[in-house]
Amino acid sequence: MDPVSLMLFIIAGGVLVGICVHFIPASAVGAMSASTGIATGPSMLSFGAGLTGILSASFALDSGPVAMLASGAAGSALMIVLTILGGNLVNAFGTGVPPVSGQTASGQSLLGSSTKDVITGWEQKPFVTPGTDGHGMPAQTAISGIIGGILGGVGGAMVFLGVHFLIVPISQETAAFSGMVAAGIFLINCVLPAYTLVGKTEGLFDRKMLTIPKTFLSCLIVSTFLALIIYSVSTYASMGAV
C-alpha cells in the first residue's frame, strides 16, 4: 500500500478507537454494584480490550490487511464478552444482584420512556436496588459492549497496520516499534472520550452517545497530528535512504 493510504489508516483507526469507548459499558462505581456497566474506568477497559486486539492482530501480520483487522476485532470482542460474563458471574453469585440497566429503568435512556430491555424485552425497573443506578451488564449493554469491542479491535489493528507498514522500509525491529506506537496512539485516543463520559457510560442506549461528535472531532485532530508525524518521519527516512 502507498504511504498516504497507510496514513489515512492510522487516522481512521484513531477515530474508531475514540468511538469504541462510547459503546463499551463501563462505570467505576460498578465495583460496588452501584451502577450499570463493567466495573472499571471506560478508558482503561477499552485499552485492555484494544491491546488484546492488537496482540491478536499481530499473529495475522503476514495474512493481509483484512485478515488482520478481522483478527483484531475478534480478539477485542472476545475480551469484552468474557469480562461481561465474569462481571455478571460475580454480581450474580458474589453480590446477589441480577444484571439490570439503571438508565433504562429510570426512563432516561435513548429509548425514551420505555423501561424494558431492547433485546430481551424484560422489565428493568423493579430489579434495580433502591438508591443505585443499576448493576451488572444486561443483554442490551452486552450487545453494545461487543459492538464496542469490534470497533476498538478494528481501530487498534488499523493503527498497528498503518504504523507497521509505514516503517517497514526504515527499521529492523518493526513489530516492537509499531506495537508500542500503536498502543500509544490507542491510549491517547481512548482517554479523550473518557473525558466526555465523565467516568460512566451504559453504551449504545446511554444519552452520552449524543456526545460522539465531540469525540469524533477531537480524536480526528489528534490522530491526524500523530499520523502526520509518523508519515513525515517515514517519508523523510526513505528519501534519505535513496
Added chain:
Amino acid sequence: MFQILLLGSALAGLLAFLAGIFENEDSDAGSASNPNSQVQLAPQIEHLHRYYNKAIAGEPPQNALWAALAATVAYILYTRIGLDPVPGVILGAVVGALITAILQGMYGSLAHISRIASMKNFKQMLYWDCLLSPLPLSMAYTFLTALCLTLLSFVIHGLLGSPFPVPLIAMFLGFTLGAIASSTGDVHYGAERLYQHYKFGSGIAISKQGDIDVKGEYGYRNSVDTPYFTLRFGGPVTGLTFGLLIFIDALSRISGSVWTSVILEFLIIALILIVIIFLEKYTRNRYGPFEEGK
C-alpha cells in the same frame, strides 16, 4: 507445529488462570483499584480503619509495570546467561519477579503512609502493623503475578509465535489483566466484602458508600483477612475470565489459518452471549424484584 501450538495453548491457559487469581488477590490485599475509593472515603464518615491503603495507580498501569519490568529483566538475563531455554527463562523470570516485588513494596508503603498523612482532619492514625503485616502478602502475590505473566509472555512469544518482543507482550497482558481483574474480582471485594453488614442481594446505594465494615470475624479487620474471603470466589472468577481469554484466543489459532480462528472466535462470542442472557434470566427468576420500601 501442531503439537507445539497445542502445548503453547495449554501452558498459556494455565499460566493465565493462575496470574488472574494472584493479581486479584494482590489488589484486594492492598484495597487497590475501584474499591479503594470506599476505604479512602471511610474516615470521612468516622469509620477509622486498619486497612492497607495501597493506592499505587489504577490496576491496569500498575500491573503493566510489574509485568513489563519482570519480563524485561528476565529477557535480558535469559539472553546474557546463555542457559538452555527452559531453565534460562524460569531463572530470569524468578529474578525479574523478585525485583518487581521489591519495587511494588516500596511504591505500596509510600502510598499508604502518604495517604494516611493526608487524612489528618479525620483523625486517622497510622498503625505500622497494618502496613507491615499485609505488605509481605501483597508483595508475594505481586511476585507470583509477575512470574506468571512473564512466563506467559515467553510462551506467547516462543511457542505461539507472536512477532512482538517479550517485554511488549508482557506490558499488553499486564494492562489487559488489570482491566479484567478490576472489573470482575474487585466487585466481590467492593460490593460484598467491604459491605458484609448489609443484606446479601443488593447493590450499595450511593448514599451508603463509605460505610464499610471495619470489624472482621474477630476484632478489627486487617487487610490480611481480605484474600481469605475473596480467594473463595472473586479470585477464581478473575482467573477464569483471563484464562479463558488467553486459552480460547490461542486455541482458535491452532489450525494455522487466520480466518478459521476469526470464525471460531465469533462463534464462541455468540455462545458466551447466550450464556450471559441465560444467566440474566436465572438471576431474575431466582432473586426476584426488590420489594417496595426496602
Added chain:
Amino acid sequence: MSTETPGTSGGPHIQSHKLFIVSMITGLAAIFLQGYTGTYVFILIPLIWPAFIGSANGVRSLASYGLGTGTSSIGYWGTAVGATAVYTGMLLGMNPIVEIAIALAGGAITGICAQKIIKMRIPVMIRESAILAASTAVIIRFLAGLFPEQVTLLYPLLYIAVTLAVLHPYNGSMGAGENQRRTLWLSGVEASMTTAVFGLVLLLMAPSPTSAGIILVSALGFAICIRGWYRMVKNEIYGMSWTGFPPAEH
C-alpha cells in the same frame, strides 16, 4: 488554581511554569552532555529529577480539578504523548529538541481538544498537558540515551515506569490534607527509584562502573528525598503508633 486544597503546612506554592523551565534547562543539559561524559554519565542523573518533579506537579494541577476518569488516566495519557513523540523521533535519530517540541505540540493539541471541543472547563488544561507531555519526553529521551543498544526492547518498560513515577506522587498522597510540597518530595523519592531501576537494568545488560554509579547516585537521592518526605509526613500526620485500635466509633 481555584480548587486547590490549602495544605496544613504547605508553605509557598511553586508555580508550574517555573518548575517547567527549570526542568527543561536541566533536562536538556543532561541529554546533550550525555555524549561527552562517557563512563561518568551517572553524574547527570540528578539533572533529570526536576523533570520528574515537574511532570508530577502537572498531574497534580490537572487531577486536583477532578477529571472524572481518575488520576491514572491523566498520567498514562500524558506519558503516551511524550513517549510516542520520542520513539518516533529516535527512529530517525532526530535532534532531541525537535522531539521535545513535537511532544509539547502534541500535548498542547490534545489539551486544546479537551478544553475547546470537549469543554472540560479546566483553566490550566492546555498548559499542563503540554508541560506533562514535554517533561515526560525529556525523561524518556534521557533514559533511552543511557543504553548502548537494544533500546527497542526497553520501550515498554521506559513508557510504563515513567508513567507510574509521574502519576504516583499525587495519586499516592490524595486526600483532604494533601499539599504540594509533600507531593513533590514524594515525586523526588520516586524519581530516584525509577532511575535506580534503569541503573539495575543497565547493570544486567552491560555490567560496567556506569551502571553501578547510576544506582549509587540514585540511592543517594533516594536517601535525601525520603528524609525530606518523611519529615513532612511526621509533621502532618494525625498520629503514629506501632499497633492499636481506632477509638470506639459511636
